[in-house]
Amino acid sequence: MQTRRIFRCCWKKAGTISGGTTRIISLASKELPFHDMIIWDRAVGYNERYDSFTPCYEMILALRKSDDAKPYFNKDAVRLPYNDDKIQTYLRDKRYKDKAARLAHLEKGKYATNILRVPSLKGSSKEKAGHPSQKPIKLIEQLILSSSRPNDIVLDLFSGSGTTALLAEQFGRKWIGIETDKEYIDIANARLEALRQRQDSPLFKDA
Numbered sequence: 412m413q414t415r416r417i418f419r420c421c422w423k424k425a426g427t428i429s430g431g432t433t434r435i436i437s438l439a440s441k442e443l444p445f446h447d448m449i450i451w452d453r454a455v456g457y458n459e460r461y462d463s464f465t466p467c468y469e470m471i472l473a474l475r476k477s478d479d480a481k482p483y484f485n486k487d488a489v490r491l492p493y494n495d496d497k498i499q500t501y502l503r504d505k506r507y508k509d510k511a512a513r514l515a516h517l518e519k520g521k522y523a524t525n526i527l528r529v530p531s532l533k534g535s536s537k538e539k540a541g542h543p544s545q546k547p548i549k550l551i552e553q554l555i556l557s558s559s560r561p562n563d564i565v566l567d568l569f570s571g572s573g574t575t576a577l578l579a580e581q582f583g584r585k586w587i588g589i590e591t592d593k594e595y596i597d598i599a600n601a602r603l604e605a606l607r608q609r610q611d612s613p614l615f616k617d618a
């Protein structure tokens with residue numbers, strides 16, 4: 412019997428929420444305390460409107476369970492590596508006398524900011540599985556690694572092609588995926604099955 416599949420379901424608290432991301436964010440912030448606003452910088456703009464600048468980012472709202480809840484956050488899990496040139500430049504900084512300690516520090520990489528720059532998926536991307544707004548693995552990976560521990564439960568109420576479930580499983584988290592559209596559920600379950608067949612390989616990553 413197959414287990415750990417995405418099931419068809421409709422997540423609804425009280426009727427359909429409509430009115431775009433900002434309205435959903437405003438409604439959600441009324442229910443739970445605000446923690447942070449993270450920006451996904453998609454790197455490439457998309458021509459959705461002609462009466463303003465071309466949109467190039469999406470908002471990711473982080474909320475707390477309660478006012479005094481202390482959310483888990485692992486900054487070290489999502490450090491960004493410096494390239495070799497940067498490391499060599501920083502090593503020349505005369506303020507740091509202990510070069511070995513300085514190198515060890517630089518090799519850990521820098522802390523990521525709350526602007527996550529991850530290019531959105533192109534049609535030709537190897538990651539593309541058939542969902543029109545599929546999220547890049549690199550984006551969801553950073554969210555899961557920074558905000559959950561192994562064996563935590565990751566819930567995605569709008570699962571689509573299952574990117575969240577895929578990454579949660581890859582990193583040893585439990586997960587729950589909810590999605591209304593049968594076509595996307597099939598895609599998600601196929602991606603999960605492929606992952607289980609190739610546990611040792613990277614997740615269909617580009618480059």
Ligand SMILES: C[S@@+](CC[C@H](N)C(=O)[O-])C[C@H]1O[C@@H](n2cnc3c(N)ncnc32)[C@H](O)[C@@H]1O
Pocket residue numbers: 420421422423542544545546547568569570571572573574575589590591592595
């Ligand atoms: C932005 S997409 C998610 C994309 C996903 N993160 C991925 O990487 O493939 C949102 C998904 O939510 C689903 N959806 C919309 N309303 C829903 C509801 N009320 N309950 C469950 N799923 C819903 C849509 O069918 C759509 O696939």
